[in-house]
Amino acid sequence: MKIQVCFFSVVRDIVGTDARQLSLPDGSTAAVVLETLGADHPRLLEWKHSIRFAVNQTYAPAETVLNEGDEVALIPPTSGG
Template sequence: MTEEPKDTCDVIGSQKTNPSRDKDLAPYIKIKVLFFARARDLTGSTELCLEMPDGSTARDCMNKLLIEFPNLREIYNSMVLALNEEYAPESTILRNKDELAIIPPISGG
């Protein structure tokens, strides 16, 4: 459906009707998604942009990513999310231009 995202902040998940142009009816927000370590290996991408309906949660975003990159399921049960450089639960409601990072199990130290 969409092209394989590259390193740049490509938009995936735009609707065919492109409702983002009709801001009054269906306001959309843009989310920057970052992939690190194993998540980057699995997606082949360091970052991309997601277009989401206003009011979407981090979980909605994650669900979209899992459709786009089914092999992210490998780490879904061990990863966490960070929103704007802070850990955040999946229920967090996103705002336009938020930065959502996929944090696979860390291994610093």
């Protein structure tokens, strides 16, 4: 299945782009997105414990199973206000 991944802030600087399409096996979870990208961008894994996932613009646990066409975002610690 194909999903769209969006990057922001420090995560975008590490990955070097603001969005990317990924092809993953059916049944993959949000955690797999981070593992897959971490293989290409090892510095991402330093953020593993502080990154939250959003699936279709809603926070979702790492074990959330993804579907074709989902928009996944890796959300580093926020700093608005």
